[in-house]
Amino acid sequence: MDLKLDHYTEDDTEIVVVEGEIDVYTAPRLRELLIDLVNKGNVHLVVNMEKVEFLDSTGLGVLVGGLKRVRAHDGTLDLVCTQERILKIFRITGLTKVFGIYESVQEAIDKRKSK
C-alpha cells in the first residue's frame, strides 16, 4: 500500500495522520509535509501511526529530522503507536528514548500540556 497523509489541528497541536508504508520511496513525502507544517508555524506535532503498515530506518530518519526541526523552535513531536511490529524498530534503534510514544492522540496532547 502506498502512503496516505492527512493532518488537522486539535487543541493547538497539529495531528499528522499517516497510513500505509513509510520507506525509502515514500518517506520524502512525509518529510516534505513535516517541513511544511513547521515552516507554517506548527511546532507541536503529533504523528498518528496507528495505520502505518510498514516503517523502516528511512522513515525513522524522517521522524528524527522532524523532531530536530520542531525542537529548534522549542516545539515537540510525539508519536501515537500501539502496533508491536512498528514499535519494534523504535526499540531496536533506541529511539523509544527519544520520542514520546503514546497510545492515543488525546494522551499525547495531555502529556505535552502537563509538562
Added chain:
Amino acid sequence: MAIVQLTISALPAHVRTARLMATAVARRAGIAESALDEVRLAVGEACSRAVEAHRVHCPDQPIQLELIDGAGNRPLTGTQPDPPVPATPPNGHQAQRFEVTVSDRAPAEEAGGPPVNSHAPGSEDTHPEDSLPGDVNGLSPDVGLAVIVGLADDVSIEPHDGGTVVRMSWPLGNTGTAVDPPLSTS
C-alpha cells in the same frame, strides 16, 4: 534447495517489490509467521541501503537479491544411501534455513562503512540526536545495518572493493525468533 533470484534497478520504488517478493518466498519456504515481519523489514533495510549507495556511486548498475529456501536441499537419490551432510554445506548455504543475500556494487568504504559484526549491539551504535541532518536519510546508513543485525537470526556483512554483500538467514519451521514475542498481525 530452491532459489529465487531478483535483479532490481537502483530505484526506491523497487525496494517495496523486493520486500514483497522476499516475504512471499519466505512464507512459502515455511518461515514462522512471527518472523515474516522481520524478514520483510530486514530485506527492506538491506535493499534501501544498497539503493542509496548505488544512487551515489553507480546508479546504472543493478542490485541483486537471492532468496534461498534451504529446506529440501537433499535431492531424491533412489536406493542410494544419503551422503553425510556437513554442518555447513560446501556451497556455504546453511541447511534448513531461509537465506537472503543482497549484493550491491558500490564501493564499500564509502557506501557501507566499516564491517558490522553480527553480534554488534545495534541500539548502542545509534546516536540519533547527534546526527540529525534535515535530509530524507536523517539517520546514518549504518542504522539500517544495525536494524538488520537486530532482526535477522544470523547476519554477515561483507564489504569489499566491488560492493557489499549482506547475507542474512532465519531458521525454517516454527522455531521463529527465540527472544521476541510474536508480532501482532494487524
